[in-house]
Amino acid sequence: MFAALPLTALRTFESAARQLSFKAAAQELAVTPTAVSHQIKSLESWLGVPLFERLPRCVRLTEGGERLFHSLHGAFLDMAQTLDSLRPQRSTGSLTLSTTPAFAALWLIPRLGRFYAAHPGINLRLDTSTALLDLHQDASVDLVLRYGFADYPKLHSQCLLDERFAVYGAPALVASAEQTTPTLITVRWRNSALYDRSWKAWCAAAGEERLLEQATLREYDEEHYALQAAIAGQGLVLASSILVSESLDNGLLLPYRPEVTVPGAGYTALCVPGRERHPPVKAFFDWLSQEVG
Template identity: 80%
Template structure:
């Protein structure tokens, strides 16, 4: 049934497609770039369709190549995971998770001890970055927790948390604000306009449309810096109900105009289809589901 499959060429193709480079695939497979090129050309000849566009410094998948990669990567991942489960002496469970610095610092890490208490055999490595990772290209990352309203048709997705935005400040500052004009703490997001629109929406809902125009402002690069500034009493911060939850529970922050909030986006946990069955990933996904329920 499978005797005619060019397995070496398919393995070479998967590596080159994932890394977008014949040279990088050669290094991963411990062969020469010429050998990689020869295997790819042989596979293209066998199929009768081009799989890559050859560009000056890299390669890019054609539509046919993308279709083959989507099927092949998941199949090889399933085989790899099954082999790992069958080994008598399996390597210790490792999980590499990518998420934003703010979500890691303000929501995940304070709770991660509970995951380790349930699964001391699994080591979680956090890759914190605001840069989007292509999970189909970077096999070193098991899963991501991503913020946004987008749809992810090519990934296994688990809805994690929906949020709302409110305004918060140090309890003493909120209690004594009265008619004084507050300092507004803002965040210079990668898309700063989204945060500005959030403030505008909150001010409109609160009937304080003039606030953004007349109030002094302090700006920070990251949400967790902005929350620390608010905790220190420097002003009021517009913050996600998710990311502010630990500070509220510990009494470090208090809501200002608690009856006013505006809709935000949400956080989703994503992985390449099939990877959700890998034991460390499944354990982490199951724990997240319980943690947010």
């Protein structure tokens, strides 16, 4: 039934398609770029359709190449997981997770002790970055935690947390904020679609439009810097209800006018379809579900 399948060529294609590079595939497979090119051409001849567009300095998948890659990548993941499960001495579970520095520092890392206690055999590597990743191309990352409003129809997704923005400050500052004009702390959000979740929106909801004209405004590049400044009593911070949760639980911050909030976005866990069945990934998805209730 499967005797005619060109397995070497398919494996070569998966590597080249995932990395969008014949040279990188050659390095991964320990062969020459010429050998990779030969395998790809033979596969295209066997199929009768082109799989790559050859551009001057790179290659790009055709529509047929995209379809084949998504199917092959999931199949190879399933095979690798099954083979690993059959070994008497199973390989150590490992998991690479990518998320933003702020979410890692303010929500994830304070809770990871419970994950390690429940799954001591899983080695978690945390990659913190604000850059978007193409999980179909970067197989080194198992799953990502992303923030925003977007849908991801080509990925397996699990919605985690929806947030609201509110204002918080150190207890002493919150107690005196209505008698003075406090300094306001904010973040330079890189995503322009999220910038409306800002002091302007909160002040409009609170009926305090003049506050922006009267107060000093201080900006930070990351949410965790802004929260640390607020904890130190340097001003009131507009912050995500998700990212501020640990500081609230520890009494480091209190809400200022807690009845006033503005809507934010949400966090979603994502992986390539099929990878959610990989035991370390499944364990992390299950743990996330428990943590968010």
